[in-house]
Amino acid sequence: MFELLGVPPQVLMGQLLIGLINGSFYAVLSLGLAVIFGLLNIINFAHGAQYMMGAFVAWMLLNYAGIGYWPALILSPLIVGAIGIALERTMIARLYKLDHLYGLLLTFGLALIIQGIFRNYYGVSGLPYQIPGTLQGGQNLGFMFLPNYRGWVIVASLIVCFGTWFMIEKTRLGAYLRAATENPELVGAFGINVPRMITLTYGFGVGLAAFAGVLAAPIYSVNPNMGADLIIVVFAVVVIGGMGSIMGAILTGFGLGIIEGLTRVFYPEGSAVVIFVIMAIVLMIKPEGLFGKSA
Amino acid sequence: MSVTDNTPGTQPAARPPMPRSVGMPMHHKIIFAVLLAALIVLPFLVYPVFAMKVMCFALFACAFNLLLGFGGLLSFGHAAYFGMASYVAAHCAKVWGLTPELAILAGTAVAAALGLVIGALAIRRQGIYFAMVTLAFAQMVYFFALQAGFTGGEDGIQSVPRNDLFGLIPMRSNRALYWVVLFITFGGILALYRITHSPFGQVLKAIRENEPRAVSLGYRVNRYKLIVFVLSAAFAGLAGATKSQVFQLASLTDVHWTMSGEVVLMTLLGGMGTVFGPIVGAAVVVTMQNYLAYLGAWVTVIQGIIFVVGVLLFREGIVGVLSKWLRKPL
Numbered sequence: 001m002f003e004l005l006g007v008p009p010q011v012l013m014g015q016l017l018i019g020l021i022n023g024s025f026y027a028v029l030s031l032g033l034a035v036i037f038g039l040l041n042i043i044n045f046a047h048g049a050q051y052m053m054g055a056f057v058a059w060m061l062l063n064y065a066g067i068g069y070w071p072a073l074i075l076s077p078l079i080v081g082a083i084g085i086a087l088e089r090t091m092i093a094r095l096y097k098l099d100h101l102y103g104l105l106l107t108f109g110l111a112l113i114i115q116g117i118f119r120n121y122y123g124v125s126g127l128p129y130q131i132p133g134t135l136q137g138g139q140n141l142g143f144m145f146l147p148n149y150r151g152w153v154i155v156a157s158l159i160v161c162f163g164t165w166f167m168i169e170k171t172r173l174g175a176y177l178r179a180a181t182e183n184p185e186l187v188g189a190f191g192i193n194v195p196r197m198i199t200l201t202y203g204f205g206v207g208l209a210a211f212a213g214v215l216a217a218p219i220y221s222v223n224p225n226m227g228a229d230l231i232i233v234v235f236a237v238v239v240i241g242g243m244g245s246i247m248g249a250i251l252t253g254f255g256l257g258i259i260e261g262l263t264r265v266f267y268p269e270g271s272a273v274v275i276f277v278i279m280a281i282v283l284m285i286k287p288e289g290l291f292g293k294s295a
Numbered sequence: 296m297s298v299t300d301n302t303p304g305t306q307p308a309a310r311p312p313m314p315r316s317v318g319m320p321m322h323h324k325i326i327f328a329v330l331l332a333a334l335i336v337l338p339f340l341v342y343p344v345f346a347m348k349v350m351c352f353a354l355f356a357c358a359f360n361l362l363l364g365f366g367g368l369l370s371f372g373h374a375a376y377f378g379m380a381s382y383v384a385a386h387c388a389k390v391w392g393l394t395p396e397l398a399i400l401a402g403t404a405v406a407a408a409l410g411l412v413i414g415a416l417a418i419r420r421q422g423i424y425f426a427m428v429t430l431a432f433a434q435m436v437y438f439f440a441l442q443a444g445f446t447g448g449e450d451g452i453q454s455v456p457r458n459d460l461f462g463l464i465p466m467r468s469n470r471a472l473y474w475v476v477l478f479i480t481f482g483g484i485l486a487l488y489r490i491t492h493s494p495f496g497q498v499l500k501a502i503r504e505n506e507p508r509a510v511s512l513g514y515r516v517n518r519y520k521l522i523v524f525v526l527s528a529a530f531a532g533l534a535g536a537t538k539s540q541v542f543q544l545a546s547l548t549d550v551h552w553t554m555s556g557e558v559v560l561m562t563l564l565g566g567m568g569t570v571f572g573p574i575v576g577a578a579v580v581v582t583m584q585n586y587l588a589y590l591g592a593w594v595t596v597i598q599g600i601i602f603v604v605g606v607l608l609f610r611e612g613i614v615g616v617l618s619k620w621l622r623k624p625l
Contacts, residue, residue, distance in 0.1 A: 109602025116595035276435035287419040
């Protein structure tokens, strides 16, 4: 077997795979943030908490109602999305006329509440969630061993990402959304219910976070703090990519995941901070982000 | 972020004009005097360490308020300066045996330098992005503190000695340290007051209210933003370094993002952009944490609820409401 810079290919491929998995979560989460930001102009600080809720709802469905992974993959985003819609209607909608930073502070408060409640009832040790039976085992690809479930996470993320991209960029509904992002008053004047669209968009973005949470549940243990640190990395991803484009969010997410994985091979000490370092470099060279419009 | 809503077309609420005379308005002098008197009596009434904790956090919140309330910049990563200064001061006192004033100065200097680096990058983005960038860099500092050798990782730097002040005055008793902490924090808050009420502070307000106009008037906006960022980081560092002397401990709690959130909470609760709001907010939040500690994770929930209620119903904060009531800027 060949060796690359003294690194056995199994190690390299293994870390690349982990990087690709992390990149899937970065992509789905930053996509949700970008969709929400586009229409609501707020940064959803509760995104990490909603990702965690997605995993927890899947766990609850299994343990309290006996509902397995596949239904949970649909149900959990719907439930968490509905909760998100309720939050948008009762609280976030009151802030649209204020400085955007209030939206950040409000959703930060919501994140603290959600995380605090789950920590009270479930502790911080983490709860196990089994890989569904159909996806157990793995494939020997000759140069590495690919666990089926991990392959599925990457495929599912890609499907969801490109589905979202297709919906926003290529369909009529997406055209309304993009128009409302540019000029909500004008779109409203054409008889389109913009406030409802905003509400559903928030619900959709939150649902994306919950979907990522369900995907993550069998890989990482289900833990009240699982979203808290992840969301900060996703913020950095969003700053690097810029929130101007859907495709930009997807590419940046996957790309940074892979870079992080490679860093873990060649310079393990730097893997926790490599994304932040890239953020610093991007801020120096292209402050509006790789795919961002100058704002 | 301005205290007033930025709905286009609405005028900011009429405020009484600032007194033109140089120096502090009378009612501010009175409040500061009463505050000082209360702080002199306080160690005889409550546990001095608790009082010192409140004072350190009051200075931290005031430093943060300089940036948010007067500069209009929401930093979500102020724990980085607070925590890093706390580590450096603790290291200086424990490993190098420096006297407290030198340890605290060293911590403050490191916080200022860190603020210079992060600030120079962060001011390249505005608004929400600025908040995210500062948060991300603070997380980077957190990982550094987790991995670097001198910080002690998960254990932190424990049992930091309280060396003699100037090498002469013993600081081992809490009472003795209290007067030093009082001097530092009260002096720091007065210095911050002086900064916000200087011509520099007026330019900051102009930038906060209307940045393009400030640019067109010929102000180098980014330079002002950077200076206020560094000042804010330095005072936050002063607070953190002092805290490490009080508790004889520097730990990951001080650099974690929850600490950044707490200082935002204190400022929001007390009143952004007010002089005394952050002090009140710090006192309320620290007292709450102290008396509700037995509730465990519910404290986080309560803090979240205060955030939500504060943002939805109570954006002026405690002192902001009082100030409206009394029709005097507080």
